[in-house]
Amino acid sequence: MRVPGRIYASDVLMEAIQKDKCTAQVANVAFLPGIVNYSLAMPDIHWGYGFPIGGVAATDPEDGGVISPGGVGYDINCGVRVARTNLQFPEIRDRMEELVRALFDVVPTGTGAGSGLGEGVSLEEERALVTAGAAWAVERGWGVPEDVEFCEERGRLAGADPDAVSSTALQRGAKQVGSLGSGNHFLEIDVVDVVYDREAAEVFGVREGSVVVQVHCGSRGFGYQICDDYLGVMQRSAKQYGIRLPDRQLCCVPVKSPEGARYLAAMACAANYAWVNRQVILHNARQAFLKTLGIPASDLGWRLIYDVCHNIAKFEPHEVQGGIRRLCVHRKGATRAFPRNHPEIPEAYRSIGQPVMVPGDMGTQSFICCGEEGSMRHTFGSSCHGAGRVLSRTEATRRGRGRSIEKELASRGIAVRAKAHSTLAEEMSEAYKNVEAVVDVVQLAGIARKVVRLRPVGVVKG
């Protein structure tokens, strides 16, 4: 280990964390060349592949620091986007089944579902899309110009080069723009049920009872293929650079190497693809709301609160030992959480801090937080990204036998539709940690603070 590991957790969370192999993964990440300060983990840490999920590692390119595709993951720029509306929950309570069905119809989910743009896009258009990011979709009518302003990086990671992307990745991506995927991805209608910070909630445009819509997904087969392609490249190259690591999935090369530069150019393409994907999905969701409710757009008052990525590597200036260094921050299942007055966050949020979406499970609650000063001092501007799993998928499936998760959710006032029924058992509430316990840790650590709590009322799954 080149640096120590540091896990943010409470005693109760630590008990669950120590039951799986994620702590060994924190240790493995600490072997990365050029890693700075700590191999970090957020309180939603759980066992992933290579990096733990909830892992944060910053490397210094000027000190042999590496870039690791495994530290970003297959689903590059998997992230969360949430929009507010003028609606109050009692106005749509009786229309929930109808709304969920409408969302399910306009957003392709699960295996072989196709694109939310009909036939998808041509390879030529896709090259433009992955270079331009969210603005590509807005220019073509999927959204409004303000949407771009409220995405991390304004929905476009610089340095994207489609020539660094394989034709297989482009072919996979062309047919899947605007689709949700499967597993823990979701499209959800939520109600604000607790407000912790009135000032920030007002800036978001929500209060108790407000209806918001939240999507969690990433770069689909396009990103998965880029990750796989570059894992192949880096396994060969790592040997040339004399890099030896305890887990093959962590393979990496120096940021300042031709292979590293090429991966970063391809990764930026996937990041941009993911922003377009979420842009199209939430725009189609908005249209479904308008059509189902038969109300004008001005009454719906749909506006993007924010869009964050939680699987990414980014270059950011951070203070290290009294000096400012430009670090390559890997966030694998972790969210950027910049505090008040940070120049990288939208003007509208400078007084409250960057919104940090922390979805829980489909049956309980989610949080929207804001970044706090402590994130810059302790976690390279990062916070948690979700509840974190506590049960394996096989164990969740075992516990789901003979039960109807749809009915259980319905009895708690949550309408749900899923492409594959097995997904619902795997994603049941018991499979996840208590998201509030996770968020309480980051709040206590001064990394982010709670602004509102959301309660799910309509869920679409893959």
Next chain:
Amino acid sequence: MTRYELVDHTADIGVVVQSSSLTGLFENAAYALFDLQVNLDGVDGVELRQIDVEADDLEQALVAWLQRLLVILDLENLVFSRFEVAEACAHGVRGRAWGEKLDVRRHELRGQIKAVTYHELEVKKTEKGWRAQIVFDV
């Protein structure tokens, strides 16, 4: 006999496959990859694809073979239920797969596998033949 066993993994899906031969091991791993995504009882083998992949070692050969099958699922919407591997070694794999177009009205969908990872990946010779451990990202 089941062709694969599930191994507990918190976020993803771990499987162990075994076979008396290395080619059989690769066939069983492919079966696991698709059986976890679709109930293969209802999938006919009317379409055939030849799959040839190259690799630097045996583990990479297994990942490359499975990954290529996943790519075909994505690009052609083809689900495979039968596999025949003619050759599997550290340099690569030559095999064939039979399946049909995914039809959500007829086929029972399970989950979706995003990728085949290298995490804790193992291909080992045992007393009885061959054993592989694979973690799929879901």
